[in-house]
Every structure is written in C-alpha cells, then in structure tokens.
Amino acid sequence: MTEGSDDIQALIALMARLPGLGPRSARRIVLSLIRKRAGxxxxxxxxxxSVATSSRECLTCGNITDRDECAICTDPARANGEICVVQDVADLWALERGNAFRGRYHVLGGTLSALDEIGPDDLGIPALIDRIHRDGISEVILALNATVDGQTTAHYIADALADSKVSVTGLAQGVPIGGELDYLDDGTISAALRARRRI
Amino acid sequence: MTEGSDDIQALIALMARLPGLGPRSARRIVLSLIRKRAGxxxxxxxxxxSVATSSRECLTCGNITDRDECAICTDPARANGEICVVQDVADLWALERGNAFRGRYHVLGGTLSALDEIGPDDLGIPALIDRIHRDGISEVILALNATVDGQTTAHYIADALADSKVSVTGLAQGVPIGGELDYLDDGTISAALRARRRI
Known part of the structure; x- marks a missing residue:
C-alpha cells in the first residue's frame, strides 16, 4: 500500500484509465487535489x-443535455432549414465554439465501418433521413472527419438523399488558418490546389 | 451554453485547472465519462x-494516509535507524515504487527558498532534527531534487546535523539507467565522471 490508502490507489487507478492520462499524470492530479484542501x-x-445522474442524449439530435431536448434544438433563434451532421458530440461542441453555424445538428455517434461491423442502422441513418424529410430541411451539411470512414459515411448519406431536393454539402478542404505549406501533407496541398479560388 | 449543461461546463472548467490538463483534454475526459455510462x-x-474526507497527513512523517500514522510509519518490518528525507509525497511514492529503501521517511513539503520566503521553520526542519535525535536515527538520506533549492535545503539539514553522530548521505548523481551520453547535459556527465568507480 504505497500510495496513502486503498481509496487513493483506487482513485489513481480509475483516473489513469481516462483518455490522455496514465498512472503518472493520475498520481500527479490526485496528489494536487489532496494538497489543495479548499474543497x-x-x-x-x-x-x-450530478453530471452522471442528469446528463443524457437529446432525443432529437443526440447532443448531450440534462433535459429531453438540448439547448440548441429548443432555441427559437436558430435556423430550422439547415442541419449539420457530425460524427460526435465533441465535433458539435467544436463547431459551436467556431460560432459560424446557426442551424440545427444531428450527432451520428460514429461512422460506418466495415471492419467494426457498423452499418447505417447502428448509426440511426434511416432516422436521420426521416428527420430531414419531416422537418423540411433544405440543406444538409456533412461535417464529418476527413478520414476514410468519415468520407464513406458522408457519401452514403449523400447517396441516400440524392433523389430528394435537399442540398447536401460538405466542409471545404484546404490549408488551415495559420498553416505553413512546408508542414502540410501532400493530400491537403493538392486538395487546396484543386479547390483554389479567385482572390 | 454550448457544452450540454451548466454542470457539464462547470465540470470541464474545474477539470481544466488540474495539473497537466487544459480545456481540450478536460472536454475529452468529461465526454468519455459521459459516454461510458457503466458507473x-x-x-x-x-x-x-471519500478521499477528500478521509485523507490527511501522517502525524509522524507527513505522508498522506487515512489514519493518524501512515502504513510506512506503523510497519514493524521496516528499519528504524534510517530516515529518508524527501521534498514531497510524490517523491516518497516514487522511492517506494523503486522498492530499494526499507527505512522510514520524512516529507518536508517543499524546499528552502529565499525568493518565496520559505525558511527552515516553514518546512518543520527543527521538528525533523528533534525527531532524528529522539528516534536515535543513525543515517539520514537526503533524497532531495538535484535542483538549486533542493541542494540548498540538503546542505542546510546536513549543517544542522554536523555536530551529531548521525551519518548524513545524499543520492548518487550520475548517468540514469538507459541514458545515452549524447543526450545528457554537461552537468550530469561531469558529475558522473567525478564520481566514477572501478568496475
């Protein structure tokens, strides 16, 4: 029993399993918490x-909330005609921090993956298509990761909406703000070159 | 209110203040905790x-424990004649993981520092000297950091014990296990050279 008490050891072991942490950083955090006794x-x-008991998924979009519907779905000031499809709640939060989108969201909770046997039904894609038609959405923005699985999922959704009047768009690909060409991968540079625009 | 609910935002803000974490890693941890609902x-x-309410400092050595005296101070199997002085509880834990020392400890809780106005009384050094004499300690190992403040503190304690029969030692300095000379700083290399030994 090196680390103080059984509870402290259990706390360190549990913390060490959190993403981005390991035994060393978990020990450091627990020690700092014990030292700062100010509550x-x-x-x-x-x-x-409180978060463990109250947080759940928004019934409409899949965002995390403490009510039936999240603050974005119930916000009357947001546009109803646009829906932004993201892989994950973290992506939704990232887009909200960017403050550029004022429509509604839909969280898939993953991507299609043949390897992990994740199909359209596992991600609730049929329900998304239903929601798009029911809510009279005019534009679907597929803000999915620029990975193979993300783009496969984007193409699948775009195909499923091909026969409808809904306009399906994706995020622009190119040089990130502050990016130096010398440090960018070849794929990004050629994508940015293909999508070049007049200035 | 981007991140789900007020509680979630407060939790992320609090987590982001923990050592080694920031807003990004705190968000990642909180999201992963919300997702894994398995308790x-x-x-x-x-x-x-439980740790917040039960943990306190060992009355003898300053280690963190959930009782009056820590498991090391009350362990009858450990040697009584040797005391290892460390700066911090984290250092005590590190030494215990090394499993090389079977005596008792004393945690200073800091180092002497003219800049931060930390003197011998703030660190309880008089109490340490008392304990060394009272417990009939024969060897004091000063396992303090190889920094200016750590070594100043070590010299101060060694001076305070100069008139007694107690043998005062410090950790060896040299090349760490697995260390490559090419990547070591000059100070370490010259210390290792000065302390060279026959093989």
Whole structure:
C-alpha cells in the first residue's frame, strides 16, 4: 500500500484509465487535489455525481443535455432549414465554439465501418433521413472527419438523399488558418490546389 | 451554453485547472465519462468524495494516509535507524515504487527558498532534527531534487546535523539507467565522471 490508502490507489487507478492520462499524470492530479484542501475535490465529486445522474442524449439530435431536448434544438433563434451532421458530440461542441453555424445538428455517434461491423442502422441513418424529410430541411451539411470512414459515411448519406431536393454539402478542404505549406501533407496541398479560388 | 449543461461546463472548467490538463483534454475526459455510462463517473465521484474526507497527513512523517500514522510509519518490518528525507509525497511514492529503501521517511513539503520566503521553520526542519535525535536515527538520506533549492535545503539539514553522530548521505548523481551520453547535459556527465568507480 504505497500510495496513502486503498481509496487513493483506487482513485489513481480509475483516473489513469481516462483518455490522455496514465498512472503518472493520475498520481500527479490526485496528489494536487489532496494538497489543495479548499474543497476542490469535494466540488469535483459533486459535479461528477450530478453530471452522471442528469446528463443524457437529446432525443432529437443526440447532443448531450440534462433535459429531453438540448439547448440548441429548443432555441427559437436558430435556423430550422439547415442541419449539420457530425460524427460526435465533441465535433458539435467544436463547431459551436467556431460560432459560424446557426442551424440545427444531428450527432451520428460514429461512422460506418466495415471492419467494426457498423452499418447505417447502428448509426440511426434511416432516422436521420426521416428527420430531414419531416422537418423540411433544405440543406444538409456533412461535417464529418476527413478520414476514410468519415468520407464513406458522408457519401452514403449523400447517396441516400440524392433523389430528394435537399442540398447536401460538405466542409471545404484546404490549408488551415495559420498553416505553413512546408508542414502540410501532400493530400491537403493538392486538395487546396484543386479547390483554389479567385482572390 | 454550448457544452450540454451548466454542470457539464462547470465540470470541464474545474477539470481544466488540474495539473497537466487544459480545456481540450478536460472536454475529452468529461465526454468519455459521459459516454461510458457503466458507473465509472459515479465511482469516480464516490472515490473523490471519500478521499477528500478521509485523507490527511501522517502525524509522524507527513505522508498522506487515512489514519493518524501512515502504513510506512506503523510497519514493524521496516528499519528504524534510517530516515529518508524527501521534498514531497510524490517523491516518497516514487522511492517506494523503486522498492530499494526499507527505512522510514520524512516529507518536508517543499524546499528552502529565499525568493518565496520559505525558511527552515516553514518546512518543520527543527521538528525533523528533534525527531532524528529522539528516534536515535543513525543515517539520514537526503533524497532531495538535484535542483538549486533542493541542494540548498540538503546542505542546510546536513549543517544542522554536523555536530551529531548521525551519518548524513545524499543520492548518487550520475548517468540514469538507459541514458545515452549524447543526450545528457554537461552537468550530469561531469558529475558522473567525478564520481566514477572501478568496475
């Protein structure tokens, strides 16, 4: 029992399993929490407990919320005609931080993957297509990762909507802001060159 | 309110203040906890709460424990004549993982620092000297960091014990196991050269 007490060891072991952490960083975090006695640890425990019991998926879009429908789905100020399809809640949060999109979202919760045997039904793609038709959506923005699985999923959804009047778009590919050509991969450079525009 | 709910935002903000974490990694951890609903989050909340209420400093050595005296101080199998002085509980844990020392410890909780106005009384060095004399310690191992502040503290303690019969030692300095000379700093190389030994 090196690390103080059984509870401290269990806490370190649990923390070490969190993404991006390991035994070393978990020990460091737990020690810092124990040292700063000003209630930070109790506060963290209370928040974790409250989030664990109250958070669930938005019934409409799949975002994480503490109510039946998330703040974005219930916001009357947002545009109803556009829906942005993302792979993950983290992607939705990233787009919201960008503050560029004022429509609604749909979280797939993954991508199609032959390897992992994830098909359209596992991702609720039929339900998404239904939602698009039911809500009278005019533009579907497929904000999926620029990976093979992400783009496969984008093409599948675009195909499923090909016969409808819905306009299906994807994020632009090119040089990221602040990016230096010398450090970019060949794929990005050729994509940016193909999509060149007049300035 | 981008990130789900007020509680989720507060949790991310609190997590982002932990050492080694930032807003990005905190978001990633919180999302992963919300996704894995199998009680990991509740378990984490319970452990944090239990550690927050039960953990305190060992009255003898300053290690973190859930009792009055830590498991090392109360272990009858450990040698009583040797005391290893460390800066921090994290250092004690590191030495215990190394499994090379079977004596007792003393945690200073910091180093002497003129800049931060930390003197011998702030670190309880008089109490340490008392403990060394009272417990009839024969060897004091100063396992302090090889930094300016750490070595200043080591010299201060060694001076305070100069008139007694206690043998005062420090950790060896040299090439770390697996270390390549090419990547080591000049100070370490010259220390290792000065302390060279017959093989």
């Amino acid at each position: 930070q640890m109790t506060q963290l425990a209370q928040l974790l407990d | 990991q989050m509740t378990q984490l909340a319970q452990l944090l709460d």
